[in-house]
Amino acid sequence: MSWILKRVVTSVFMVWLVITLIFFLIRLMPGNPMDYMLMQLISMRSMSVEEATKLVQSYFGFKPKEPLLVQYINYFKGLLTGNLGQSILFPGTPVGRLLGQSVPWTVFIVGISLIISFALGIYLGTSIAYVRGSKFDNILSLFGSITNSIPNYIIAILLIYVLGGLLHIFPMRGAYGTDVNPGFNLKFILDVMYHGILPISSYVITSFGGWMLSMKGSTTGVLGEDYIMAAKAKGIPTKKIKNSYVRRNAILPLFTNLTLSIGFMLGGALFIETMFSYPGVGYYLSTSVSGRDYPLMQGCFLLITVAVILANLITDLTYSKLDPRIRVR
Amino acid sequence: MKEILLDIKGLTVEYLSNSKIIKAVDNMDLAVYKEDVIGIVGESGCGKSTLAMSILNLIPSPGYIRDGLIIFDRGINILNLNEEELNRFRWEKISMVFQAAQNTLNPVVKINEQLNDIISAHPNINTSIRERVIELFKLVKLDPERVLNVYPHQLSGGMKQRVAIVMALILEPPLLILDEPTTALDVLTQKQILETLKELHKTKNISMILITHDLSIVAEIAERIAIMYAGKIVELASIDEIFYNSKHPYTKGLLKAAPSIVGDIESLVSIPGSPPDLSSLPKGCRFNDRCPFVKDICKETEQPLLTEVLPDHLVACHRWREING
Amino acid sequence: MEALLKSLSIIYKNKTAFVGFIILLSFVFMATIGPILVPLDTSAHTEEMFQPPSIRHILGADYAGRDIFAEIIHGSRSVLIVGVLAALISVSISVLIGIPSGFMGGLTDWILMRITDIFLTIPSLPLLVVLAAFIRIGNPLIMSLVLSLTSWPGLARAIRSQTLSLRERDFIEAAKVSGLSSMYIVFSELLPNMAPYIAISAIFAITQAVYAQVGLFFLGLAPFTSINWGVMLNFAVSQAGALYSSRSVSYLLSPIVCISLLQISSVLFVRALEEIFNPRLQK
Numbered sequence: 001m002s003w004i005l006k007r008v009v010t011s012v013f014m015v016w017l018v019i020t021l022i023f024f025l026i027r028l029m030p031g032n033p034m035d036y037m038l039m040q041l042i043s044m045r046s047m048s049v050e051e052a053t054k055l056v057q058s059y060f061g062f063k064p065k066e067p068l069l070v071q072y073i074n075y076f077k078g079l080l081t082g083n084l085g086q087s088i089l090f091p092g093t094p095v096g097r098l099l100g101q102s103v104p105w106t107v108f109i110v111g112i113s114l115i116i117s118f119a120l121g122i123y124l125g126t127s128i129a130y131v132r133g134s135k136f137d138n139i140l141s142l143f144g145s146i147t148n149s150i151p152n153y154i155i156a157i158l159l160i161y162v163l164g165g166l167l168h169i170f171p172m173r174g175a176y177g178t179d180v181n182p183g184f185n186l187k188f189i190l191d192v193m194y195h196g197i198l199p200i201s202s203y204v205i206t207s208f209g210g211w212m213l214s215m216k217g218s219t220t221g222v223l224g225e226d227y228i229m230a231a232k233a234k235g236i237p238t239k240k241i242k243n244s245y246v247r248r249n250a251i252l253p254l255f256t257n258l259t260l261s262i263g264f265m266l267g268g269a270l271f272i273e274t275m276f277s278y279p280g281v282g283y284y285l286s287t288s289v290s291g292r293d294y295p296l297m298q299g300c301f302l303l304i305t306v307a308v309i310l311a312n313l314i315t316d317l318t319y320s321k322l323d324p325r326i327r328v329r
Numbered sequence: 330m331k332e333i334l335l336d337i338k339g340l341t342v343e344y345l346s347n348s349k350i351i352k353a354v355d356n357m358d359l360a361v362y363k364e365d366v367i368g369i370v371g372e373s374g375c376g377k378s379t380l381a382m383s384i385l386n387l388i389p390s391p392g393y394i395r396d397g398l399i400i401f402d403r404g405i406n407i408l409n410l411n412e413e414e415l416n417r418f419r420w421e422k423i424s425m426v427f428q429a430a431q432n433t434l435n436p437v438v439k440i441n442e443q444l445n446d447i448i449s450a451h452p453n454i455n456t457s458i459r460e461r462v463i464e465l466f467k468l469v470k471l472d473p474e475r476v477l478n479v480y481p482h483q484l485s486g487g488m489k490q491r492v493a494i495v496m497a498l499i500l501e502p503p504l505l506i507l508d509e510p511t512t513a514l515d516v517l518t519q520k521q522i523l524e525t526l527k528e529l530h531k532t533k534n535i536s537m538i539l540i541t542h543d544l545s546i547v548a549e550i551a552e553r554i555a556i557m558y559a560g561k562i563v564e565l566a567s568i569d570e571i572f573y574n575s576k577h578p579y580t581k582g583l584l585k586a587a588p589s590i591v592g593d594i595e596s597l598v599s600i601p602g603s604p605p606d607l608s609s610l611p612k613g614c615r616f617n618d619r620c621p622f623v624k625d626i627c628k629e630t631e632q633p634l635l636t637e638v639l640p641d642h643l644v645a646c647h648r649w650r651e652i653n654g
Numbered sequence: 655m656e657a658l659l660k661s662l663s664i665i666y667k668n669k670t671a672f673v674g675f676i677i678l679l680s681f682v683f684m685a686t687i688g689p690i691l692v693p694l695d696t697s698a699h700t701e702e703m704f705q706p707p708s709i710r711h712i713l714g715a716d717y718a719g720r721d722i723f724a725e726i727i728h729g730s731r732s733v734l735i736v737g738v739l740a741a742l743i744s745v746s747i748s749v750l751i752g753i754p755s756g757f758m759g760g761l762t763d764w765i766l767m768r769i770t771d772i773f774l775t776i777p778s779l780p781l782l783v784v785l786a787a788f789i790r791i792g793n794p795l796i797m798s799l800v801l802s803l804t805s806w807p808g809l810a811r812a813i814r815s816q817t818l819s820l821r822e823r824d825f826i827e828a829a830k831v832s833g834l835s836s837m838y839i840v841f842s843e844l845l846p847n848m849a850p851y852i853a854i855s856a857i858f859a860i861t862q863a864v865y866a867q868v869g870l871f872f873l874g875l876a877p878f879t880s881i882n883w884g885v886m887l888n889f890a891v892s893q894a895g896a897l898y899s900s901r902s903v904s905y906l907l908s909p910i911v912c913i914s915l916l917q918i919s920s921v922l923f924v925r926a927l928e929e930i931f932n933p934r935l936q937k
Contacts, residue, residue, distance in 0.1 A: 014775050021776075025784070142670065149921035150914045151865045153872065157891070157910065230433035233385050234496070235419040236450045238412075244446070248437050260808075267779030271869050285780060289787045289875055297784060304780045312775070324437055324480040 004317060011313045018305045022298055023075055037294075058086055084302075085295035089288065095299040098284060103303065105175050106273065106280030109196060110265045113203035118258075120204070121211020126247060128212070129219035141216065144209030153271040156202040160275065163198065170198050173277035199276050203265060214257055219250040248322075255319040262311040266304050281307075331362035333403065334504055334536050335384070335423075340397035342379050342388060349608040353379040353392065355560040358635070361504065361538060366530055368539045368547030368568075370583070371557035374604050377540045378428065380557070381508050384538075385419055386410070402503075421451055424502045428509040430493035434481040440492060441477040447499060454500050465495045468532075469525050487518035494525065498535075505529075506538045511546060523549050544583060548572070553641075556580050559605050559615040562635065566642040576644040576653050578620045614647060622652050664930050671926025677919035681912075685734040688727040694881070695720065704901045714904035716886075717893050722908050725881050730912070732794065732882035736867050739798035740805070741859035745852060747802065748809035753848075755810070756817025757840060767814070770807045778804035782866055783875055791876045801863045809855050816851050820844060850931040857924045861917050868913055883909040 041052035078084065084095035124144075128137040147155075164172035171177065171194065180191045222228065223246060231241050269282030277283065285300035287293070320326045342354040353376045361367055369377045382388050384399055386407055399407040401422060410418055427433045435443055448458055466473045469491040481489060490510065497505055507526070511519040527550050529535060539551055547554055547568070554571045556564040556579060564577040575581050582600040602619035611617055617627040626647050635643040646652070665671045699719030707714045713722035755766040782804050791797045820826060821844075829839045845852075870876040871884025874892070878885050890906040 014772070017772060018776060025788075145921055145925055146918050149861065149917040151868065151917065153869055154910055154914060157887070157906070161906065226427060226429065226432040227435050229387060229389065230425075230427055231435070231446075233387055233419055233425050233427075234447050234450065235416040235421065236446050237416060240446065240450070244438060245435050249435070252437070263775075263777045264779075267777040270779050270783060271873065274873055286783060286873055286875065289783050290873075292787065297787065301780050301784050305776050308777050309775055322437070325482050 003320070007313060007316055011309050014309050015306055018309070019076070019079065019302060020072070022302055023072055084299040087288075087296045088293040089291045089296065090293075095295050098296065099281065099299050099303050102279055102281045102284050105278060106266070106269050106282060108192075109199050109272070109278065109280060110203070110262075110269055112196070113200045113207070114261065114265060116200065117204045117208040118211055121208045122215050122247075122251065122254075124208070125212040125215025126219050126242075126250070129216045129223065129250075132216075132220060137216075141213060144212045146209075147205055148207065148209035148213070150206055151271075152202050152206040152268055153275055155205050156199070156272055156275045159198050159201055171195050172198070175279055195278075199272050199278055202272050202275075203268070207261065207265070210257070210261075211254065214254050215250065218253050219246060222246050222250045225249075252319070252323050255315060255322070258315045259312045262315065263308045266308055266311075269304075331365065333360050334363045334365070334401070335361040335538075336398075336400040336403070337361075337380075337384070338398045338400070340380070340383060340399065341395040342376070342383050343393060343395050345391040345393075346608070351607040352560050352610070353607060354383065356396075357560070357562060359555060359562065359565075361536055363503070364530075364534045364536055365553065366537045366539065366551050367553045367555060368541065368551035369555050369557055370541060370544060370547055372542060372604055374607070375557045376560040376607075377557050378508055381425065381506050381538070381540050384506060385423060385425060386415060417451065417453070420447065420497075420502065421454060421500050422502050423504045423506065424497040424500065425506040425508065426490075426493050426497050426510050429513055430510075431481070431486050431489040431513075433493060434489060436481055439478060439480055440484075444477075444496065444499065447496060451500055458499070461499060461501070462495070465498055468528065469494050470521065471495070487514055487521070490514060490518070490522060491525070494522075498529070498533075501533070502535070504536045504538070506540070508540045509542070510539070511543070512541075519546075526550055556583065559610065560607060561615065561632070561645065562643075563616070563645045564643065565635065566639075570639070570642050574642075576638055576642070576649045577646050578622050578652060579616050582619075582621075622648055624648060665926070668926045668929065670922045671930070674919040674921075674923030674926065677915055678923060681730060681734065681916055681919075684727055685730040689731055692724050692727045694724040694728045696881075704905075707904055713908050716905045717889065717902065722886075722904055725886060726883070726908050726912055728880075729882040729886060729909070732880055733864060733868065733884070733913075733916070736794045736797050736801070737860045737863040739794060740801035740863035740867075741856050743798055743802035744806045744809060744859045744863075745856045747806040748813050748855070749852065751806075752810040752813030753817050753840060753844065756814040757821060757836070757844070763814075767811075770810050773804075773807040774811065779866065779869075782870065786870060786875050792879060797867060797876065798863070801866050804866070805859060805862050809859060812855060813848070813852070816848055817844065820847055850927070854924050854927055854931070857920055857927075861920045864913070864916060883913050887913075 038052050038056050041055060042049065082096045084099070087093050087095050087098055090098060124140065128140050131137050159170075160172045163169045175195055176182065176188065176191045177195070180188050182188055228241065228245055231245050236245075266282075269280055270286050271282070272278070273280040273283035274286045281300050281303055284296060285304065288296035288300060337357060337359040340354055340357045340359075341352065344351040344353055355376075357380070359380075369380065371377050379388065379392070383394055383397075384407065386394070386399075388394060394408060397408070401407055401418075405418070405422075407415075407418065407423075434440070438446075444462065448454075463473060466476070471488060471491050476484065476488065476492060481492075484492065494510075510526070511522050514522065523546065526537070526539075530537060530550065537550075539547060541547060551568055553565070553567050555562050556571070556577065558579050564571065564575065564580045566574075571580060572584065575584060579600070586599050600619055605611060605615055605618070611628070613626075613628045613630055614620070614623075614633055617623045620627065630647060633645045633647045635645045636649075638644050638649065665675050697720075699715075701719060703715065703717060703719050705711055705715040705719070711721045711723065713726065716722055716725065751766050751770065755763045755770075782800065785800050785803070789796065789800060791800060826839060826843060829843050867876070868882075868884035868887070871878070871882060872887045872891075874888055878888075886905065886909040890902055890909070
């Protein structure tokens with residue numbers, strides 16, 4: 001129990017650390033965007049210092065001329081109330097609202113992709129582990145290695161080009177069509193899924209191979225263990241051995257990969273969502289970087305990082321539930 | 330005349346390794362009687378564990394049983410059973426306590442669930458399991474409360490070994506194979522386990538095959554001993570005959586190499602050399618490069634067959650007469 | 655020299671490793687000698703816009719009439735230099751942090767690992783992109799530095815655990831007992847044993863760096879200084895509208911094929927190397 005507490009505390013600490021780091025990044029990096037904006041407003045729009053300061057403050061969420069510590073506290077206060085500043089590229093829209101709109105889309109795509117590639121990889125990996133050295137194994141392993149090494153945005157390009165631009169089977173951008181009414185109706189849901197197929201495929205094609213090969217290695221290791229042989233000697237049916245004895249043990253090491261994968265996928269959302277103009281957090285992050293929309297950039301980066309920390313925490317906790325040896329600390 | 334429970338005839342087991350064929354067990358015959366306790370003794374690599382696994386047809390690839398019959402209770406040829414029959418046969422008629430039992434328990438499943446796995450795999454054994462479990466735990470001196478609802482890593486090595494014994498006996502098989510049951514355990518636990526086994530034999534009349542490299546263990550509980558070397562049995566006799574009237578040079582060597590806790594401290598004599606490479610065995614008797622009594626006949630003539638020296642005392646040596654006067 | 659020949663023969667025995675190795679070598683050749691052999695004419699020849707592959711333009715011409723084949727050759731240099739440089743810096747930092755951390759343990763380990771953890775938790779790609787917004791990435795060196803900043807933590811952790819497992823081995827114990835200094839042990843006992851692992855990690859680091867930099871260029875998040883495959887992709891999609899029409903197929907596919915081949919061959923080569931160095935993985 002105390003171990004869980006430790007992990008949660010560590011995660012909260014990390015979140016705080018990241019918030020602080022981002023704050024100082026914005027303030028102290030060369031080419032400070034706030035001072036830059038301040039200068040711009042004063043020189044190019046002939047604003048007075050107070051007016052410019054007020055404007056910058058509303059964009060970034062704090063008064064730029066106050067001592068750093070006070071700014072920091074105000075920033076934190078703003079965060080806790082959900083005020084992350086105003087977007088520059090989308091004037092009049094608070095960053096918080098944009099993020100709130102975009103998070104479900106990212107979670108949708110990344111979540112489903114993760115589940116599919118994990119499940120597919122586990123299933124295939126287990127299967128080929130039992131026929132190690134066969135043609136099926138060799139071909140599939142090679143295929144998995146190859147697809148796993150191609151960058152996911154390249155697969156996205158190819159999918160868009162062939163299945164979208166050339167063959168017009170799938171839509172090439174957006175989360176849903178312009179002719180559909182958002183809401184909990186069947187037409188909308190189907191359209192969303194239709195638009196989600198290509199982005200999800202980009203992820204799944206490039207990541208199932210990794211899971212498959214990991215599972216293959218892990219399963220092969222477990223199959224050589226003494227307790228599997230002992231289980232056979234006890235007359236336990238093969239099906240039961242495959243499930244309770246082999247798979248349950250083989251899947252455990254893969255959980256450490258899960259944390260890495262989630263981080264990677266959330267980061268990779270940057271590329272994929274931008275490619276598909278899919279309105280998730282990654283899309284807004286890259287748009288804000290291109291357009292120098294610092295408040296939005298700050299918010300997106302913060303969100304993604306917090307998401308990764310959270311995902312890691314959940315994965316660690318799940319892992320500890322599955323592997324009884326971990327709980328003894 | 331005792332009844333034969335397990336009859337091994339002409340068993341040959343080979344492994345394929347780096348394109349070489351290793352003969353782990355070579356044309357072996359062995360009979361185990363009802364209520365017998367037979368010890369199989371030999372150095373590492375002599376094939377005794379392979380022998381144990383072949384009995385349950387458990388040889389993993391790249392090994393395979395090349396030849397032979399293993400007849401149980403004069404009716405069933407174990408090697409001919411199909412998968413379904415084999416699953417029922419295993420553990421019900423013959424069970425096994427493996428070497429390093431700590432590794433034979435599924436690390437992520439609780440002990441009682443693992444016991445349940447065994448029980449549900451053999452639905453036709455319908456005698457009262459619960460009482461038997463309690464009884465067996467008492468026999469091995471384990472507290473069921475402490476042991477049943479935990480995971481393997483929460484038990485000590487000795488406890489895991491004893492759990493393995495309980496698991497092996499839960500279906501009350503007539504034959505129990507124990508492969509190095511006390512290795513990797515401290516001396517006190519060893520003694521406890523041996524006591525348990527002796528008790529077991531007395532109360533349940535189970536036949537046992539006890540595989541070990543340690544002569545002192547077989548001395549405690551075996552009635553007969555088979556000495557194995559390089560995949561073959563070189564001497565087979567009752568325990569007294571082995572200890573006081575051994576005929577084979579290898580057996581003599583083993584006895585001399587074991588320190589005795591009573592009497593004078595004689596110098597230990599180890600057998601020079603090391604076991605042969607099973608993929609390229611020497612011509613003639615396999616022991617010829619380490620035998621202190623070796624003569625030409627040992628190097629040229631075919632391997633010696635087991636010949637009866639006395640009733641129930643067999644030796645495989647060309648020169649046993651000359652050596653033993 | 656002998657060790658080199660021996661390694662080459664081992665590689666030859668493994669088909670996938672060999673193929674990967676040859677392809678990698680071809681790319682190295684392409685990046686080093688290529689630009690000297692094949693000149694790049696950067697001026698626009700609008701009359702040759704989007705020409706399909708022909709004798710004059712082996713891979714066709716891009717939206718400004720420039721030869722795609724030459725662009726690919728010249729583009730490889732930038733990709734590989736940044737990739738290798740970033741990997742080198744990354745591996746160096748990881749080794750400098752991972753080995754002392756694993757070997758010395760205690761407070762040093764704790765501090766170094768906490769620092770590593772912080773960097774590890776922050777997702778590298780978003781960090782990369784945000785840094786790209788603030789730092790003017792003008793030349794390959796800066797690009798490599800920024801890339802390595804986001805990739806060293808994972809490597810450092812891996813090297814630390816390797817060090818930890820090797821530290822307990824007998825030959826290290828023996829060296830310690832004989833009174834050899836720690837520095838000496840690290841350099842002449844630990845490092846040689848970890849060399850294969852470090853080499854494999856280095857190649858993985860190259861693939862990571864290539865993934866990141868091509869992505870950055872492709873999305874236009876890093877400024878273009880010279881032609882490179884990511885830039886070509888960017889132009890193909892944005893300028894040439896390659897996704898919507900088939901007239902610039904070659905312009906789109908050429909960099910895609912090269913990038914993919916580079917990554918695939920690296921990974922195949924590394925997987926085969928892993929098999930070679932870890933016999934337990936062999937069939």
